[in-house]
Amino acid sequence: MADVVVFAPSPLLTVTLEDEAGSADIHVHAGGQGVWQARMLRTLGRDVAICAALIGETGRAVRHLLEDEGIEVHAVERAGHGAAYVHDRRAGQREPVAELPGDALTRHDLDELYAVVLREAMNARVVLLSGPATDGVLPDDVYRRLAADLAAAGIPVVADLAGTRLAAALAGGVHVAKVSQDELVDAGAVTGTSVPELVAAARRLRQAGAHNVVVTRSDRPALLVEAGSTHAVRVPAMEEVDVRGAGDSFTAALVAALADGEPLHDAVRIGVAAGALNVTRHGLGTGDAEAIRRLREHVELVPLDDDEAEMVTLDELASRTEVDRP
Incomplete structure (x- = not known):
């Protein structure tokens, strides 16, 4: 089962x-x-x-x-x-x-x-x-209904969606919403990709029905926005072979960790590691489990307070060395 x-x-x-x-x-x-x-x-x-x-x-x-x-x-x-x-x-x-x-x-x-x-x-x-x-395969409202019914049954839901499908799932309520910065741009949720803009967009997604939001940013640090805290998530850059599927690998590894009872911060770490390693391969959604687990040890969660989330630049973020390990 x-x-x-x-x-x-x-x-x-x-x-x-x-x-x-x-x-x-x-x-x-x-x-x-x-x-x-x-x-x-x-x-x-x-x-x-x-x-x-x-x-x-x-x-x-x-x-x-x-x-x-x-x-x-x-x-x-x-x-x-x-x-x-x-x-x-x-x-x-x-x-x-x-x-x-x-x-x-x-x-x-x-x-x-x-x-x-x-x-x-x-x-x-x-x-x-x-x-x-x-x-055009199915109406967006199916995602709202599923999220709401599963939440009512006490089952954690992770949504890896974009645009109107994501909005529908949020209306039902989800434990984690994962979205890329490009998807936020395409949906008109942001006009730029600065850290303050993306953090503000993630906070709006929380208000719409996500308990936690992760924004992936290709080869730049992902952002984790929770109730009362914001973190940038950094991982060593890998040489790219095929970038397709990295976001899906991220989400899958995060879900695997949550299913194993790991805290959200640890789940995000292994998700970022899986996504980073996926770009080194041709196969989508593929990877080496032990390599992913070892790379997780090199993933850093950098806490941003409210002022920093409003003002931090990418260069400043890249220079930060403080690591939060709950």
């Missing part, structure tokens, strides 16, 4: 053409935000279940691929067209060959999927709400 449940409404089938010593090679995987997060959770030793809608031939393939990775699958299945893509990376950069958004979920699909999530969540330690592969 899984101790982490991932709501991944529409996983996708990924087909990638690679160059292997001058010859073409084809890699076929299950993908999408929730899948990449579940993969990292498995890497860190958690028992994971994905609740999803699996549609058509691609959906059947996704089920088998997930189960081969040791991930429980609880799905609503029906005929139709599931989400998928074919990318060509033989020249070193991803070139889309074909991308299919997949069918939107019907009201009947949503009713069934909602029941599946609630059923599996009742025995989980943490539930992770992730986004669909494409827009």
Whole structure:
């Protein structure tokens, strides 16, 4: 029985053409935000279940691929067209060959999927709400309802969402909201990416329904905003191979630690370590569990008081050496 449940409404089938010593090679995987997060959770030793809608031939393939990775699958299945893509990376950069958004979920699909999530969540330690592969798959209000119902049952919810989906989940109430600075910019929540602006935006997210907020900032220190405290989270910079999936690895590792009963600060540390190491690899949501745990020891939480959160610059933050280790 899984101790982490991932709501991944529409996983996708990924087909990638690679160059292997001058010859073409084809890699076929299950993908999408929730899948990449579940993969990292498995890497860190958690028992994971994905609740999803699996549609058509691609959906059947996704089920088998997930189960081969040791991930429980609880799905609503029906005929139709599931989400998928074919990318060509033989020249070193991803070139889309074909991308299919997949069918939107019907009201009947949503009713069934909602029941599946609630059923599996009742025995989980943490539930992770992730986004669909494409827009238009399901209404945002599903996230509000899930967050509210799970919170009422006393189950911690972590939301890794953006824009209107995040707003919906916050209206239901979540334990942790993770959002990137780029997502805040895209949503119009901030006009710049200075520390004061991002801290102010995170505090507004707390007022909207998140107990705690983490703002990731690519290769710059993440920000953790809690009730009455703000921290910058620093990790040694890694040489980048592929930045995609770093945020999902961060969230997955954070959830893994929370499911193991670790305090939030320790959970954030291992999340930052997982995200930092993910950029050194081609595989999304992949990593070495022991390397992640060792890098966590080099992650620093730098406390910012209210005045500092309003005034600190990036250069000043980079020069800080004080470390908070609860």
